[in-house]
Amino acid sequence: MTAVDGLPPLGTGLGTAQREFADQLRTLFRRLELPVAEFAARCGLDPAELADYLGGVRVPPREFVGTLLDAVHDGGVEPAARERLCRARMAALRTARPIGRAVCQLEDQLHAAEREIRQTREQAAGAERALAELEARGGDGVEDGGPERAVRPAAHAELAELAELAVRAREQSARAGARRTLLRRQLALLERQQGTTAAPPAPTGAADGDGPPPKILLVDDRPENLVVLEALLGPHGHQLVPATSGPEALRALMEPDGYAAILLDVQMPGMDGYETAAHIRSRARTRDIPIVFVTAIGSEPDHAVRAYAAGAADFLPKPVDPWAVRAKVASFVELHRARGAGPERPAPAPAG
Numbered sequence: 001m002t003a004v005d006g007l008p009p010l011g012t013g014l015g016t017a018q019r020e021f022a023d024q025l026r027t028l029f030r031r032l033e034l035p036v037a038e039f040a041a042r043c044g045l046d047p048a049e050l051a052d053y054l055g056g057v058r059v060p061p062r063e064f065v066g067t068l069l070d071a072v073h074d075g076g077v078e079p080a081a082r083e084r085l086c087r088a089r090m091a092a093l094r095t096a097r098p099i100g101r102a103v104c105q106l107e108d109q110l111h112a113a114e115r116e117i118r119q120t121r122e123q124a125a126g127a128e129r130a131l132a133e134l135e136a137r138g139g140d141g142v143e144d145g146g147p148e149r150a151v152r153p154a155a156h157a158e159l160a161e162l163a164e165l166a167v168r169a170r171e172q173s174a175r176a177g178a179r180r181t182l183l184r185r186q187l188a189l190l191e192r193q194q195g196t197t198a199a200p201p202a203p204t205g206a207a208d209g210d211g212p213p214p215k216i217l218l219v220d221d222r223p224e225n226l227v228v229l230e231a232l233l234g235p236h237g238h239q240l241v242p243a244t245s246g247p248e249a250l251r252a253l254m255e256p257d258g259y260a261a262i263l264l265d266v267q268m269p270g271m272d273g274y275e276t277a278a279h280i281r282s283r284a285r286t287r288d289i290p291i292v293f294v295t296a297i298g299s300e301p302d303h304a305v306r307a308y309a310a311g312a313a314d315f316l317p318k319p320v321d322p323w324a325v326r327a328k329v330a331s332f333v334e335l336h337r338a339r340g341a342g343p344e345r346p347a348p349a350p351a352g
Helices: 017-032 034-045 045-056 062-073 077-097 098-136 153-193 222-238 245-252 273-283 301-310 322-338
Strands: 215-219 239-241 259-264 291-295 314-317
Touching: 017 045, 017 062, 017 077, 017 239, 034 045, 034 062, 034 215, 034 239, 062 077, 062 215, 077 098, 077 322, 098 322, 215 222, 215 245, 222 273, 222 322, 239 245, 259 273, 259 322, 291 322, 301 314, 314 322
Parallel strands: 215 239, 215 259, 259 291, 291 314
Antiparallel strands: none
16 A cells, blocks of 8 residues: 555554654655655665655664665755754654664664774874874984984883874774674664564574584573573573573583573672683683673673673673564574584684
């Protein structure tokens, strides 16, 4: 069924925020004066998928919103207009199906990773410029006498400090880039599930005749939290290995073959998540297994920074969102299988 103006009709049962966002998209799209099928082809979308976006049935990814704005305004859209539409999209996501909350959560993490990439690249570039200027001057100060001027010890120290700062910033930028790639993969998994009630598909080796199913180590000192994670992940065929303490987790990793990821609680008595992660990272056979911190404090920026510095590949704030948990685990399982992970080749995690 098509509306009088050529657009698909609005979906039934839309919330206020969803309807308002869909109305804004439709207003923009009308200015293109293009058939839905033609613009879908330009964007590489299925016409039915675009119809769902315009009808409010699905909230489109932010990349589509940017593409539509650029097409309407020929790339010259005002930042304020773009921001208004992005805010309307986030409001629609928060009130959409439960999957919308998971999308918001992952997009917040994606924005943080992109912000970190920009900041660390700027830090590295600034340090490298200062280093080049200092080297061009022969150091911060030089000893007088003779054509060969000796660099003072203080200048040597500054040169070394600038060089180290540039290297650290580049490494941090690379780790943030790896997280950005991972989060985009997770968002793609969620995007494929919008408009459905099914959970994101979690590939398993057993289902595909690809050997035993991947193992997921679940570490939490509270049994009820382990029950929740097992209920969410169990139906997807993963081999779940529960542990209620850091030492128990390390014992489970004495035979580390086949682990696709470790979901690790931070706040545990005795050996906490950070210390447990440090032990895991110190072992040659386990250091590359991706660690996902699952914690009530993980959503705070300083704790997120500490988690990544401790070697986490990802994190999940509590209370856990079912869609986000499944999407994150599915992404690590995909990477584990794509890389042909075996006894000596576990799926890699960003270096800490």
